[in-house]
Amino acid sequence: MAHSFFFRVYMAIEIERKFLVKDSSYRSLSTKHYIISQGYIHSGNGKSVRIRIKGEKGYITIKGSSVEHGLARYEWEKEIPLSEAQELMLLCDSGCIEKIRYIVPNGLTTVEVDEFRGDNEGLVIAEIELPSTDAPYDKPDFLGEEVTGKAQYYNSYLSKHPYKYWGNTEK
Numbered sequence: 001m002a003h004s005f006f007f008r009v010y011m012a013i014e015i016e017r018k019f020l021v022k023d024s025s026y027r028s029l030s031t032k033h034y035i036i037s038q039g040y041i042h043s044g045n046g047k048s049v050r051i052r053i054k055g056e057k058g059y060i061t062i063k064g065s066s067v068e069h070g071l072a073r074y075e076w077e078k079e080i081p082l083s084e085a086q087e088l089m090l091l092c093d094s095g096c097i098e099k100i101r102y103i104v105p106n107g108l109t110t111v112e113v114d115e116f117r118g119d120n121e122g123l124v125i126a127e128i129e130l131p132s133t134d135a136p137y138d139k140p141d142f143l144g145e146e147v148t149g150k151a152q153y154y155n156s157y158l159s160k161h162p163y164k165y166w167g168n169t170e171k
Contacts, residue, residue, distance in 0.1 A: 012074075012075060013072050013074055013075070014063070014072065014073055014074075014075040014129065015072045015129065015130045015132060015133055015135075016071070016127045016129045016130065016148070017071065017127070017128050017146060017148045018126070018146070018147045018148045018150075019126045019145065019146050019148075020124070020125060020126075020143075020144040020145045020147055021113060021124040021125065021126050021143065021144060022143070022144035025141065026111070026113045026142045027102060029105075029142075030102040030103055030113070031104070032102075033100055033101060033102045034054055034055045034100070035054075035098075035100055036052060036053070036054050036097070036098070036099050036101055036114075037052070037053045037096055037098050038053070038097045039051050039092025039093065039096045039097070039159070040092055040093050040095070040159050041091055041092055041093070042093075043093070043156035046064070046065035046073075046151075047062075047063060047064055047065055048062070048063045048156045049061070049062050050062075050155075051088040051089050051092055053085050053089070056082055057079060057082060057085075058079065058080045058081060058082045058086070058088075059078065059079055059080060059085065060078050060085070060088065061075060061076065061077040061078075062076045062077075063075050069148070069149045070149020070150070070151075071133050071148055071149065093159065093160075095119070095159035095160055096118070096159070097118075097120065097158060098116070098117040098120075099114045099115060099116045099117055100117070101113070101115075102114075102115070104140070106137070106138050106140055107137070109129065109130065109138070110128070111126050111127070111128050112126065112127045112128075113126045113142075114126070114127075119163065119164050119165075120158050120162050120163040120164065121164065122163060122164070123158070125147070126142070
């Protein structure tokens, strides 16, 4: 019996604000969480090709360079079979990103909080995806400094320059 897979392909402009997280209150507000592992087949010049395993699902994602002061960028994502994602992870550069993502409802938006593991242990970043660059949003109390557009907080940067090696000037 032949198996057929139905894949969703997403091509959109990703608009998000990123924040450092100042306390762990998001955990009690979270409605779910899951483990994410991701690696990069290519990253440079603000663009990346990423393989991600999120729970029991695999994805390939291509991201373009940031625009709007780091607030927006093109993103194409496709769900792929878990077995293919696991195989493609073998092609990724060293520096796999490991994190636990918490989903926190926030009015009309959702906050995704990433607790990094491995070489990025101790770093906690929250993202709020928005429908437009000027869309209003509620800012939960656990959000700290906004780091939107700061390249050192991109996962592709963290895969090459882990948080545990940052000096005080980067933190």
